[in-house]
Amino acid sequence: MKTILVVDDDEYIRHIVKGLLMKEGYIVIAAGNGAEALEILTKEFCDLAIVDIMMPVMDGYRLTTEIRKSYDIPIILLTAKSQIEDKEKGYESGTDDYLIKPFEPKELIFRVNALLRRYGKTSEANVNLGSLYINKKSYEVKIANKTFMLPLKEFELLTFLATHPNQVFSRGHLIEKIWGLDFEGDERTVDVHVKRLRERFTNVAEDFAIKTIRGVGYSLEVLQK
Amino acid sequence: MKMKSLYSKFAFITIMIMIFSGIISFLLSNAFYQIKLKQQNDEKISYFALEVADFASKHPLISLQDYFKHIGAIGYQILLVSEEGDKQYFGSPFRKKALPEAIPKKVLRGEVYHGVRRFPHKTFVTGFFANELTNSIGVPFEYKNKKYALFIRPDIKLMFNEMHILFGWLLVISILLSILLVLISTKYLVKPIKKLNNATKEIAEGNFSIKLDIDRKDELGHLAVSFSTMAKKLAKVDILRKDLISNITHDIQSPLTNIKGYLNLLENNSNSQQKKQQYIQVVQSEVNRLSNMTKQLLLLSTIESKKDLMEISMVDITGQLKSVIHQYQWSILDKGIMMSYSLPDASVKGDPALLYSVWENLLTNAIKYNRENGEIDIELFDSDLQIEVVMKDNGVGLDEEERDRIFDRFYRADASRARSVEGTGLGLSIVQSIVDMHRGEIEVTSQKGQGTTFKVVLPKI
Numbered sequence: 060m061k062t063i064l065v066v067d068d069d070e071y072i073r074h075i076v077k078g079l080l081m082k083e084g085y086i087v088i089a090a091g092n093g094a095e096a097l098e099i100l101t102k103e104f105c106d107l108a109i110v111d112i113m114m115p116v117m118d119g120y121r122l123t124t125e126i127r128k129s130y131d132i133p134i135i136l137l138t139a140k141s142q143i144e145d146k147e148k149g150y151e152s153g154t155d156d157y158l159i160k161p162f163e164p165k166e167l168i169f170r171v172n173a174l175l176r177r178y179g180k181t182s183e184a185n186v187n188l189g190s191l192y193i194n195k196k197s198y199e200v201k202i203a204n205k206t207f208m209l210p211l212k213e214f215e216l217l218t219f220l221a222t223h224p225n226q227v228f229s230r231g232h233l234i235e236k237i238w239g240l241d242f243e244g245d246e247r248t249v250d251v252h253v254k255r256l257r258e259r260f261t262n263v264a265e266d267f268a269i270k271t272i273r274g275v276g277y278s279l280e281v282l283q284k
Numbered sequence: 285m286k287m288k289s290l291y292s293k294f295a296f297i298t299i300m301i302m303i304f305s306g307i308i309s310f311l312l313s314n315a316f317y318q319i320k321l322k323q324q325n326d327e328k329i330s331y332f333a334l335e336v337a338d339f340a341s342k343h344p345l346i347s348l349q350d351y352f353k354h355i356g357a358i359g360y361q362i363l364l365v366s367e368e369g370d371k372q373y374f375g376s377p378f379r380k381k382a383l384p385e386a387i388p389k390k391v392l393r394g395e396v397y398h399g400v401r402r403f404p405h406k407t408f409v410t411g412f413f414a415n416e417l418t419n420s421i422g423v424p425f426e427y428k429n430k431k432y433a434l435f436i437r438p439d440i441k442l443m444f445n446e447m448h449i450l451f452g453w454l455l456v457i458s459i460l461l462s463i464l465l466v467l468i469s470t471k472y473l474v475k476p477i478k479k480l481n482n483a484t485k486e487i488a489e490g491n492f493s494i495k496l497d498i499d500r501k502d503e504l505g506h507l508a509v510s511f512s513t514m515a516k517k518l519a520k521v522d523i524l525r526k527d528l529i530s531n532i533t534h535d536i537q538s539p540l541t542n543i544k545g546y547l548n549l550l551e552n553n554s555n556s557q558q559k560k561q562q563y564i565q566v567v568q569s570e571v572n573r574l575s576n577m578t579k580q581l582l583l584l585s586t587i588e589s590k591k592d593l594m595e596i597s598m599v600d601i602t603g604q605l606k607s608v609i610h611q612y613q614w615s616i617l618d619k620g621i622m623m624s625y626s627l628p629d630a631s632v633k634g635d636p637a638l639l640y641s642v643w644e645n646l647l648t649n650a651i652k653y654n655r656e657n658g659e660i661d662i663e664l665f666d667s668d669l670q671i672e673v674v675m676k677d678n679g680v681g682l683d684e685e686e687r688d689r690i691f692d693r694f695y696r697a698d699a700s701r702a703r704s705v706e707g708t709g710l711g712l713s714i715v716q717s718i719v720d721m722h723r724g725e726i727e728v729t730s731q732k733g734q735g736t737t738f739k740v741v742l743p744k745i
Contacts, residue, residue, distance in 0.1 A: 146607070157611075161575050164568070169614035208613065208623040210657075255657055259622050 061175060062086040062104065066096040066122065067111035067137065072160070076109060076137075079164050080171065093117025097125060105132060107175060109167075110154075112138040112145070120152040127153040133174040137162075173198070186221045189266040189281060193218050202264050209259075212237060216252050220269060220279035229276040253277055291474045298466040302459070317412055318405055325412065326401035329421045332360075333436045334396075337425035344428050355436075359443045363417060363435040367392060376439050380416040383435070387422065391433035397422030400437070413440055476504045480511060492519035524692075536577070539570035546570075580710050583641060587717055594635040594721060601639070601671060601742075602627045605662060608643045612651060620657040630666035632742045638718045639742075645711040646675050646738050653736070654679035670743045678735035687730050691716045 063085045067073045070091075077087045088103060090096040092114050099105075108126060112119035123134055136149045139160040146157055156170050177196050186193035192201040198214055200207040209217065215237045220228070228236075230246035238248065253269055270280050340351055348364070349372075356362050356375025363381075364372045365388040391397050403411045403419045411419060420437035441448075476498045483494045492515055498508035546563040549555065555563070605627055609616075616623050632639075650660045658678050665672040682690065689695045696709040719726045722742055730736040 159611075161572060163572065163615075165618060166614045169618070173613075204628075205624055205626040208609070208616065210617050210620045210622065213622070259659065263624075 060084065060086055061106040062088060063171065064088050064090065064096060064099060064103075064105040064108040066090045066093065066108065066114070066119075068092055068114045069111070072111065072137075076167065079167060083168055083171075085171070093119075093122035093125070096122060100126065100130060105130075106178075107133045107135070107171060109135045109137055109158075109171075112136055112149070120148060123149070123152040123154050133178050135170055135174065186218060188221050188224055191221060191264060191267055193221055202260075205263065207259075209256075213252055213256055213259075216249075217256055217279075220277065221267070224267075224279050224281050227272045227275050227278040233276065249277070289474075290477065291470055294470045294474065295467050298470065299463055302462055302466075322401055322403070322411055326398050326421070329400055329437060330396065330398065330423070332438075333421040333423040333434060336360075336436060337423045337434050340427055340432075340434075341425045348427055348432075356439075359439045361415075361420070361437050361439050363420070365392070365433040365435070367431045376442060378415060378417045378420075380418070383417045388433045388435075391422040391424050391435075392431050394424050396424075397433075397435070399435075415441065473504075476500065476508060480508065483511065483515070487515060487518065490522075492516075492522055536574065539573045542570045543567050580714075584710050584714055587638065587714060594638065596633055596635060598631050599634045599636045599639050600629075600631050601673065602629050602631075602664060604636070604640050605643055605664065605673070608640065608647050609662070611644075612647055615651055616660065619651065619654060621651065621654055622657075622659045623662075624659065625662040627662065627664045628666055630664055630671045632671050632722075632744055634722045634742065635718075638721070642715050642718050642740065643673070645715045646740070649711060650675055650677040650679065650736075653677070658735075669745065670741050673740045673742075674737060675740075676735065676737040681732045681734050681736055682728075682730040683732045687728055690728065691726075 063080055065073055065076050065080070065087055066089075067076070068091055073089045073091070077089055080087050088099055088105065090099055094116055096108070096110075110119045110122055110126075114122075117125075119136055119138070123136065126132070126134060133155045134153070135156045135158055136154040137158050137160060138145065138149075149157055155174055158167060158170060177198070185195055190202050193199075194201070195218065198208070198211075200209060200214065200217065216233065219233070219236055230249045233249050234242055234244075234246060238244070242248075253271075257269055266282050268280055268282060270278050272278055336355055340346075340348060343351075352362050352364060352372075352374040360375050361378055362374040363378070363383075364374070366372075369388070387397055397420075399418050399420045399422065400411070403414060403416075417435060420435045422433055422435045425432055425434060476496075479496060479498060483496055486494045494512075494515055496508050496512055498505060500508070546566050550560060550563050550567075605625070609623060609625065613623075647660070647662075654660065654677050661674075661676045663674045663676075665674070690712050692713065695713075716726055719740055719742070724740060724742040727739040727741075728736065729739075
């Protein structure tokens, strides 16, 4: 279970964010201002901090700088200002991500999940296969000069297959590896995702292809030109 | 006299001009007579006088009385002065008979008197018509060994009487006619202005469907055409405004109605926790809708007021595009869309906040009007003169009519779907005005069901 620190002087926002994150299964600690947040960090271990910019005593930029000095945790800045100048200031002070109020609950969850995934994987190797380059940290695929952002499951499927090129995997195996043991859908899901990946890369990548091995499953094959 | 109408002013001024130019031309022609014609006239009359005198002195058999009576009758005014100083007049009488005593004496001594030439300059008298004795030619002659002085001038009145009348009528008629025509033509000139004025009043009262029956090729005609165009545009704006108000009212009212309804349901404590959660979600999504709409309207009004005060600086377009992609990453991936891009570093001078909203609008459109598992591709081409951003999606696309209208304010393609997709119909007109402000160009190519491509070109200079 991961712990998230929420810092906002607005009690209502704190309440909403706390509710959203708890529903996703996170443990949430809330603080009403920067000083309180720094005090909490000395006592509790937090995996991620969500920080509001406009706060009395110590504003979000300063708090971010302070957190950066002593802790290696991802930070998301939260603000009502939509000016990009503020965004730049936020990134300068060391935030990892930025979220504008009012936000979609889905967006907050997406960003929290993405940041936590990225932070855990610093040591993991990236995949380099011919012209295909997969950055596991940023969840980006590069082919030649083009960067691709794939939907999560498609990315994970491609990454898994590319990590083991020319190896054949059964649908069940892929479901287990990518969707997890508690996935309730059927094996057709794999077919759909493979079909999409093929469609997306037909005209782009010429040195690899996902092959169907009849009766067995799928394999990513490196093509010799 | 106070003249309030353009008509009376115009007529008055024209008539004044006519009178003024009449006086000036009289003075000028008078001056011309004095300088140039007087001399000629003098020579001509001198020649007659000498001829008449010569004839008299050479024909002593003819009675002087009869001879001068005859000359007088055919159109000359004559004074005959004898050696003894006797004066005899022939022809019609002079209006002024005054003549200094010395002059006849001088003539009797043999000098020629050039009265016409010497006649003094008078501003408002044309020497030519002055019926005065001083304005005559005096010549000496001998008749039967007696000396005489002959003063003669043509009887202008007799000789030119009909012409006088003719010219008089000509003048009177042309003056009267000019005044009449000035009055009429002024009316003709001023009439369209009156019409335009009335039309302006109509527009001020909100009636944009005016028709101007002004068919002219001059400046007033152009003004009328421009005026009609303006009225048409105003009418269009008015319709759009009314549409906007009804759209906004609808778009604000319907979420508010929902919020109100669901809040009422929430007030009731007997609901299960799960149902309450559902209601809260509805309220939240409705609040989001309202929030988005106000943001768009705010941006539009910012642009309107910003037109003259752009904050120009070097804008890192690549950084902006990456930041927009990052901002909407969640909703892109949420829809299962694959995002691809190749963005070499490129910068251009412009207003960073405005350009950012160009990319934001284009990308959110590409997301909104995409399909499940669709694709969005952004490419940037950098050259010395310009940068080109191409955003391509394979979403719902547009037909030709929709494509021609997407930049119109408040226009939303596919009205049946528009209700279910958030938006105000302002996004692309915002985009276009920003691109225009940067002297750039925006192009759209699209095919129904195949997707849409927007190309934004921004000049570097």
